[in-house]
Amino acid sequence: MIWNDDFETLPREALESLQAKRLKQVSERVYATVPFYRQQFDQAGVKPENIRSLDDLRRLPFTLKQDMRDNYPYGLFAKPLDQIVRIHASSGTTGKPTVVGYTRRDIENWTELMARSFVAAGAHCGDVIHNAYGYGLFTGGLGAHYGAERIGASVIPMSGGNTKKQLMIMQDFGSTVLTCTPSYSLFLAEAAAEEGVDIRKFKLRVGILGAEPWSERMRDEIEAKVGIKAIDIYGLSEILGPGVGIECIEAQSGLHIWEDHFIPEIIDPHTCEVLPDGEQGELVITTITKEGIPLIRYRTRDITRIIAEPCICGRTHRRLARMSGRSDDMLIIRGVNVFPSQIESVLMQIEGVEPHYLLIVDREGTLDTLEVQVEVNEQTFSDEIKVLQGLSRRIEKEIKDLLGISCRIRLVEPKTLVRSEGKAQRVIDKRPK
Amino acid sequence: MKVQQISIFIENKSGRLAEVARLLDERKVSIRALSLADTSDFGILRLLVDNTDAALFALKEGGFTVSKTEVVAVEVPDQPGGLSRILQVLDESQINVEYMYAFAERNANNAIIIFRFDDIDNAIGTLQAKGVSVLTGERLYSL
Ligand SMILES: [Zn+2]
Numbered sequence: 001m002i003w004n005d006d007f008e009t010l011p012r013e014a015l016e017s018l019q020a021k022r023l024k025q026v027s028e029r030v031y032a033t034v035p036f037y038r039q040q041f042d043q044a045g046v047k048p049e050n051i052r053s054l055d056d057l058r059r060l061p062f063t064l065k066q067d068m069r070d071n072y073p074y075g076l077f078a079k080p081l082d083q084i085v086r087i088h089a090s091s092g093t094t095g096k097p098t099v100v101g102y103t104r105r106d107i108e109n110w111t112e113l114m115a116r117s118f119v120a121a122g123a124h125c126g127d128v129i130h131n132a133y134g135y136g137l138f139t140g141g142l143g144a145h146y147g148a149e150r151i152g153a154s155v156i157p158m159s160g161g162n163t164k165k166q167l168m169i170m171q172d173f174g175s176t177v178l179t180c181t182p183s184y185s186l187f188l189a190e191a192a193a194e195e196g197v198d199i200r201k202f203k204l205r206v207g208i209l210g211a212e213p214w215s216e217r218m219r220d221e222i223e224a225k226v227g228i229k230a231i232d233i234y235g236l237s238e239i240l241g242p243g244v245g246i247e248c249i250e251a252q253s254g255l256h257i258w259e260d261h262f263i264p265e266i267i268d269p270h271t272c273e274v275l276p277d278g279e280q281g282e283l284v285i286t287t288i289t290k291e292g293i294p295l296i297r298y299r300t301r302d303i304t305r306i307i308a309e310p311c312i313c314g315r316t317h318r319r320l321a322r323m324s325g326r327s328d329d330m331l332i333i334r335g336v337n338v339f340p341s342q343i344e345s346v347l348m349q350i351e352g353v354e355p356h357y358l359l360i361v362d363r364e365g366t367l368d369t370l371e372v373q374v375e376v377n378e379q380t381f382s383d384e385i386k387v388l389q390g391l392s393r394r395i396e397k398e399i400k401d402l403l404g405i406s407c408r409i410r411l412v413e414p415k416t417l418v419r420s421e422g423k424a425q426r427v428i429d430k431r432p433k
Numbered sequence: 434m435k436v437q438q439i440s441i442f443i444e445n446k447s448g449r450l451a452e453v454a455r456l457l458d459e460r461k462v463s464i465r466a467l468s469l470a471d472t473s474d475f476g477i478l479r480l481l482v483d484n485t486d487a488a489l490f491a492l493k494e495g496g497f498t499v500s501k502t503e504v505v506a507v508e509v510p511d512q513p514g515g516l517s518r519i520l521q522v523l524d525e526s527q528i529n530v531e532y533m534y535a536f537a538e539r540n541a542n543n544a545i546i547i548f549r550f551d552d553i554d555n556a557i558g559t560l561q562a563k564g565v566s567v568l569t570g571e572r573l574y575s576l
Contacts, residue, residue, distance in 0.1 A: 378500065412475075
């Protein structure tokens with residue numbers, strides 16, 4: 001099912017000419033109304049009238065999260081507060097949060113994009129949508145809420161926390177769609193099991209999961225343990241909130257980014273060079289319809305690639321591969337950009353190997369060296385040396401095939417590497433600075 | 434005729450072998466035979482003990498990666514050509530040896546050789562048919 005056939009299946013040519021028109025408009029708008037952008041454009045030697053086609057986008061300067069902090073709270077708003085109807089802010093683990101403002105039309109567009117996203121994920125009128133994203137300054141709760149109402153579903157505004165109550169309501173109210181973080185969906189399943197209840201017997205059909213990084217392996221686990229189709233949704237408060245991109249239930253492979261509202265680019269986070277479709281790098285987004293706080297070439301720090309091949313669902317909007325890390329984690333080894341998540345993806349493809357690893361980067365003479373420590377578990381252990389050496393060589397080869405650099409695998413005893421979803425140390429860089 | 438052997442993954446760093454010994458000692462498990470095969474990074478410690486299940490439990494609980502494998506124990510008379518004859522039998526029957534190690538039998542002049550084969554049943558059959566003395570697990574653990 002498609003929510004907005006006209007826009008979601010717009011032929012590429014028409015979509016791109018719409019993008020070009022809107023890019024020109026937003027360039028004019030920010031230059032005229034946001035002193036920060038006027039200064040940035042002037043410094044880059046570019047005027048809004050220079051922006052005539054999509055190719056001109058790369059002449060524009062980037063916007064960083066730090067720019068939002070520097071202009072805290074309202075400095076990047078392109079509209080006066082009397083036209084801002086909603087304000088959200090990111091949590092901001094360090095220092096001030098980043099603040100975003102929405103005009104009435106921004107809220108309308110957000111609602112539309114969340115409606116598209118829900119329908120792409122297989123939700124529809126008649127569904128009971130259990131919205132466990134937090135309501136508040138965080139964009140997740142309200143963003144999902146408005147979209148759920150728009151498609152005519154019955155939305156339960158649960159917000160986060162109080163897991164027992166969540167489970168009771170989910171069961172009694174017959175929730176069919178769950179919106180929350182991927183890890184919370186697993187937590188719900190485990191909490192249910194502890195109560196002696198099998199969450200798979202609930203009416204839940206689909207989970208629309210986002211707001212934290214996750215993996216294909218975690219998807220398999222969620223689908224098995226929660227008994228739902230697990231759909232990846234992407235968003236960030238600086239750009240909009242949830243609903244920037246979503247997987248379609250037909251393919252469950254890559255997230256369609258709504259290109260009539262956003263222009264995605266992939267850049268090399270080190271050189272800032274724009275990379276061709278299919279190459280992995282940092283996602284940069286330009287918002288082309290936003291009024292409250294339009295952002296030009298915002299560096300998301302998320303690592304992905306653009307999938308330009310047409311999708312089986314019929315939508316013409318290109319897809320982003322699952323986010324596979326943050327550009328801050330990037331290493332440059334012998335001149336090659338390496339993301340720890342790429343190593344992780346290699347490990348996860350090998351039967352039995354656990355995605356716990358530690359990268360040791362060092363330098364011998366003038367040459368960078370990479371050692372990848374991998375735990376040996378009962379599945380991969382063999383009592384024959386040659387089998388273990390074969391495993392090491394296979395991982396070395398797969399990493400070489402993917403990244404083009406040689407590395408050395410060191411097999412280590414289990415549980416020697418830190419396991420945690422979040423801040424585990426995955427890299428030790430011993431090279432002299 | 435098969436003997437249970439425990440294999441343990443061990444990183445080449447100090448104290449790991451001692452830790453294995455300590456864990457087994459705590460459970461009053463005695464080591465009958467031991468062999469360490471190692472590379473520059475890691476080793477595989479192979480043990481024959483008097484209580485395999487207790488040893489497996491203790492080592493797993495201690496955080497080691499372990500597996501149980503079946504091997505064949507052969508008694509070789511301590512006289513010239515004893516080992517050579519057995520290897521010849523295996524070679525003639527095209528039986529592939531993955532690895533082997535030996536230890537001396539207490540209170541006797543025999544050596545015990547432990548073999549790990551690809552095809553263990555075929556190997557035992559062949560050895561016995563040729564009159565080689567294959568030891569049972571009970572016999573070996575009680576040595
Ligand atoms: Zn699709």
